[in-house]
Amino acid sequence: MLIFQRSVEGRVALGQWVDGDLDLSDLPEAGLRQTKAVLPEVSELQVVRHYTGLSQRNFGIDTHFYPLGSCTMKYNPRGVHEMAMQPQWLSRHPLSAVDDHQSFLKILFELQQYLSDITGMPGVSLTPMAGSQGEFVGVAMIKAYHDANNDTERTEMIVPTAAHGTNPASAVMCGYTVKEIPTGSDGNIDVDQLREMVGPKTAGIMLTNPSTLGIFSRRIKDVSAIIHEAGGLLYYDGANLNAILGKVRPGDMGFDVMHLNLHKTFATPHGGGGPGAGPVAVADRLKPYLPIPTVVFENEKYRWTTKNDSPDSIGRLSCFMGNAAILLRAYLYIRLLGRKGLTRVADFATLNANYIMKRLQQAGFECAFPDRRASHEFVISFKKEKKQWGVSAMDIAKRLLDYGCHAPTTYFPLSIPECFLIEPTETESKQELDHFIDALIKIRGESETDPELVKTSPHTCVVKRLDDVKAVRELNLTWKPTIND
Amino acid sequence: MPFIPHTNEELKQMLTDMGETHVAALFDEIPADLLNDRLEAIPEGVSEMRLKRLLTEQLADEKMPLCFIGAGAYEHHIPSAVWQVASRGEFLTAYTPYQAEASQGTLQLLYEYQTMMASLMGMDVSNASLYEGASALAEAILMAVRVHKGQRKRVIIPRSLHPYYWDTVKTIVSEQKIECVPCDFDPQAGVTDLGALSQLSDENLAAVVIPQPNFFGCLEPVDEMTDWAHQKNALAIACVNPMAMALLKEPGQWGSADGEIDREANTRLEIGADIACGEGQPLGVPLNSGGPYFGFLTCRQKFVRQMPGRLIGQTTDLDGCVGYTLTLQAREQHIRRSKATSNICTNQGLLVTAATIYMSLMGPVGLRQVAGVSHTQTKKLVDRLIEIDGVERVFDRPFFHECVLRLPRDVDEVLRGMSLDGIQAGLSLKDYFPELGDCLLVCVTETKTDQDLDVFVDGFCRWLG
Amino acid sequence: MFTIPTDCRYTKTHEWVRLDDDGAFTIGITDHAQELLGDVVFVELPNVDAELRAGDEAGVIESVKAASDLYAPLAGQIIAVNELLDEQPDLINQDAYGGGWIFRMKALSPDDWQDLLDASDYQQLISGED
Incomplete structure (x- = not known):
């Protein structure tokens, strides 16, 4: 109702x-x-x-295992939420005089330093409000850099076919033509092909490492050398930072600019699809272009920067300071975990992913890259199950809901048919992982003996399988008293 | 460290099951020279108890002044129920509702939000939200350019629009070679100069942006501007304060009420703005140093395919029962990739959850009352302030709950003085409009009592005197 | 098994092209393509009179979870579009080679049609895709 x-x-x-x-x-x-x-x-x-x-008609991390690949659905500490909901924070007007704003500005200043250390990049701006806005900003800075060097013939952005859809969309928003580079059978981008692809038109490349296939690209330094020699810059999509947090720094891999998804790696709540936060970090040569405002410490005071401080900045991305209170939550999370805690994140996120992958392989499931290590996530394909029993990845995803697990990401990456992208995160216990593995094994049994049961699932949710074709063909986006009542 | 549940025994068991002895082996595909676990800038971790204590000590020195600043973020009362319910873990820790059957709570709520917001704006459809107001306006402009199939790439934007909205729009749309043409405001009226508007070229014009109220709090000639846009076959984009729309004429009704005939084209002009967008913060979202807020975007039905962001549609399940799901997804980046309407993939779901609960609690009458009391209190304050020698209203047009005053003394000095009394008296316009260097933008909401106004006026007299 | 009529020619991007009695060509997407896409929910049609080169984008076909570009198989001018698809995009699913036709065009050099894939070439193409 x-x-x-x-x-x-x-x-x-x-x-x-x-x-x-x-x-x-x-x-x-x-x-x-x-x-x-x-x-x-x-x-x-x-x-x-x-x-x-x-x-009560929702699954959330607080209620269910939620292994949504590429989304890092880890526990969002309750204490962080409570601390961030103090009235002193909530009531602060964004245009308050800086004297009234010192404790919050100090936190942002320190967060800039933390993220700089984590990424291995000297410049940070916290203002982008989501990963996709961070991408847009990153690409806009690459463009500003080339423009400043009168290097205006560079019109192409290279993007792997397996990349997040936001990558090519962001490149196009900045006026670039997207050139797609395919993934080799080992899950790496084809370095030889990349060498042939680059040239005077190359503005840069957008990469995730580990990639969306859950694989660390071993030849990343070759990739960065090829791009840099061609005069391009490297963009790092930080969606998968949880896999390498405190292990490898994108700056050390040769990247020039990146965004971080604080709502993923730093456990701020996803809120049913937002808010997130997508700060950007950059190498020295891109610092002049960072979006405003950033926070500086001068004469014993913290203050916001303006266009006067950085005349070459690509500008402002929102009216005020992006998703400020999400930044606060990420800061608190970093303080709770501390230096040692952060490096254990990648250890246990990787352990959990590899554990599930290995157990599923032992049970006869088909992993997309059986010979590679999983990072914090991995891909399995139900192509075989689809062919044999007519049960699709989507059917299996829906049936998982009946077993009390939110489904992994389905049909992404697009290059692998009938796939799941599974990301358990470090905050899940062995019991949860075992339950998930057992559920998948049972569902595969059901797919063989009673495929209709799987194809018509879920059976225990508040609604049965929804008709998404009807939702488009008979578009109904608002309730109208006369029609619906 | 605190949130990893594994015991040493479990860790060993897992490694054994995998045929490994050490976790480090799982990273053996990473070139050794890249590994680095120093993190020197990060302090050692602390427990929740310690961190709370540290924060309490830090916040003890924080004052909570009486806030009379508006300028795009407004302090309205937020009922306790709003964030207590919105902070329920099932809302707080869910993600984008990809698995509709496991996300009916979020989806139905968003459908209710779309209904409320579209209706508040008098438009046909609303998306499930964007990041915040300024970037929502940028998205509205990109949308207008798409409606014209990219053939028209000029947009007229009044100078009376919030300067930070201007900056944001330029950052986002200029990458696509869209030209933003400013239109001046009448220095007496404080609203867009219609004479100046009519002098601007309509060549390649995709849209006209119409703020209501504008940055100065003044009410723009929205009907004339909407008609002008439509005469030039450009879209009218309303950029409004949603709270104001509980009281003022909604964008769907803008334009000549009697359907004036466009003599050149000999057709009746369409009534209503084509797109209405803005900042949703006044609807139950705390000030929070600037975010997270949420942007809203509504439009006429015929432009729905050009909309960015998530849309929720009603449908039925296998048993014919009503349910809700993401729809028109083929517009979006995860399918269209480089041809998507936008790169946006998140919305501001949690803030929309709060706003939907807020709008439900207030209802149509309660929301109008909040807007009305806010305006009444502002008027009371302004009427008293302009009795002080040398204080005057700068613009003569009606305003809504925010007003520009000229002061006989340096504005920053007055603000500093008022701050000592625990009052944030408004925003100095010096940094935003050089020609208004001696002016203050002051805003009052329903949260301020008559006694608060007394304190304000007393302080003002003292610091001006 | 997918239907592949022998009176049509085909493209690698899964359009079928039929030579009509009046010398113009009718274009749609193949049975195989509609099966891959699933339930079609929207078709963006080209503008009548538009002049296209071979390989130019001529429209978009959307299903719930995919969007696929439609390409002009030959150089020429669009002379008609199937407006029924605005209301009934599922015609493409029901009758890909008949009621689900998408547009008609007049080719600059009609002989180019001969160079497109024939039914057996196309059959080979899609069996290699799996």
């Missing part, structure tokens, strides 16, 4: 009524609203009960 269907005309949540006589005499009559917005007229209890009820 929708909240609108609980509405009764004239009902008001009285506890929230703001007293006061209105004086609207200065507002022109013709400029006032004449219609009543479709907002529900409900009591406070109705609201609380309705949305509490809706929350």
Whole structure:
């Protein structure tokens, strides 16, 4: 039932009524609203009960194992959330005088230093609000760099076919033509082909390492040499940083610019699809182009930077300071884990992924790259199952919900048919992993003996399998009193 | 360290099952010269108890001044229920609802949000949110260019728009060679000069941006600007404060009310803006030093395929029961890749959750009351301040809950003084508009009592005197 | 097994091309292609009168989870589009070679049609894809 269907005309949540006589005499009559917005007229209890009820129709990390590949669904510490919800933080206006803002600015300043150390890159700007915005910023800085060198013939951005869809989309937003480079059978990009592909038009390359296939590209230094020799720059997509946190620094691999997904690696809550935060880190030569504001410490005071401080900055990405309170949460998470704790993240994230991969291989599942180590995630393909029993990766994903596991990422990377991308994260216990492995083994048994059971799953969720074709063909994006009631 | 559950026994067992002896072996594909586990800048970890203590000590010195700054972020009361319910783990720790059957809570909520926001704007459809207001405007402009199939790449943007919105838009759209043409404001009125607008070329014009209220709090001539855009076959993009729309005419109704005939084209002009976007923060989202907030984007039905961001649609399941799912995904980056409408993949789900609960608690009447009281309190304060010698309103057009005042003394000095009294008295406009170097932008919301206004006026008299 | 009519020619990008009695060509996507895409939910049609080179993008076909570009198989001018697809994009799934046709074009050099893949070449192409 929708909240609108609980509405009764004239009902008001009285506890929230703001007293006061209105004086609207200065507002022109013709400029006032004449219609009543479709907002529900409900009591406070109705609201609380309705949305509490809706929350119970969700899987989250707090309720279920959530091995969504490439999304790093690790435990989001409750303490961090509580500390970030202090009224002193919440009530701070973004345009407050800096004297009123020192403790928050100090935190951002320190976070810039932490991220610089973690990435091995000297410059950091925290303002991008998501990984995709970080990518856009990174590519825009590459462009600004080439433009500043009058190197305007560089029009091509190289992107692996297995890359996240945001990579080519971001490159195009910056006016680049995307050139795709395929992955070899060992999961690495083809270095020889790359050598042939680069030239005076190459602006740069966008890479994830470990890649979206869950594999560390061993020849990364060759790749960076080839790109740099051709005059291009290397962009690092930080989506998979959890795999190498405190182990390898993108700056040391030869990358010039990268973004970090704080909502992945640093455990800030995903909130049903956001907010995230996608700070960027850069090598020295790109520092002048970092987006504003950043935080500097001068004369014993922290302050925001402006265009006057960095005239070559690519500019501002949001009205204020991006997703400021998400930055605060990432900072608190780093303080909780500390230096040693951070390096153990990659150890245990990698251990958990390799453990599941090995156990599934032993049980006869087909891994996409059986001869390679998994990073913090890996790919398995159900091509065989599909052919033999007609059960698709999507069917198996839906059936996993019945076993109390959120499904892994399905059908990504696009280059591997009928695949799952599985990322357990370091915060899951052996029991959870074993339960997941057992569930997959059982589902494969069901696929053989009773494929219909799997194909019509889920059976225990609040709804049965939804018709997403109908959702497009009979597009219904808003509730309308006359039609739906 | 605190969140890894493995015991030593389990670790050993797992390694044995895998045929390994050490975790380090799992990293043997990484060239040894790249490995580096120093992290010198990061302090040692601390427990939750210690960290809370450290923060408490740090925050003890933090004042919580009375805030009269607006300028794009507004302090409204947020009912306790909003964040208590939004912070439920099932909302807080879910991700983008890719598996619809396991995400009906988030999906239904977003569908309800789309309904509320579209209706508040008087538009047909809303997406499930963007990052925040300024970048939402940039996305609206990119969308308008797509509607014109990339053939028109000029956009007129009033100078009365928030300067940081201007900066953000330029950063984002200029990469695609879109030209942003400023249109001046009338220095007496504080709103877009229609004469200046009509002098601007309409060549290759994709859209006209119409802020309401504008940066100065003034009410723009939205009907005339909408009509002008439509006469030039350009889209009218409304960039509005959603709280204001509970009280002021919504973008879907902008334009000549009687359907004025466009003489040149001999057709009736369309009523309403084509796209309405803005900053959702006033609807239940705390100030929080600037974020996370959420941007909203609504439009007419016919432009829905050009929209960026997530869209939620109603559908049915195998049993014919109603359910909700992501829809029109083929617009998006994970499918279209380099041809996507945008690179956006996250939305601001958690903030939208709060906003949806907030709008439900307020209802149509309660929301209008919040807007009305905010405006009434602002008017009270402004009326009292302009009685002080030398203080005057700069612009003569009506405003909504925010107003520009000229002061007889250096604005920054007055602000510093007021700050000693525990009052953030507004925003000095010196850094934003040199011609308004002696001006203050002041904003009042429903959270300020008459006593607060007394304190403000007292302090102001003192620091001006 | 997919239907591959012998009276059509084919492209590597899975368009079929039929020579009509009036000398113009009708173009659609193959049975194999519609099966790969799944339920088609939207078709972006080219503009009538548009002049295209062989290999130019002529439109987009969307299913729920994929979007596939449509390419002009020959150089020439678009003379008609199947407007029924606006309302019933699933015609492509139901009748790929008939009611699911997408556009018609007049070719600059109609002989080029002969150089496209014939049914057996196309059969070979898609059996190699698996």
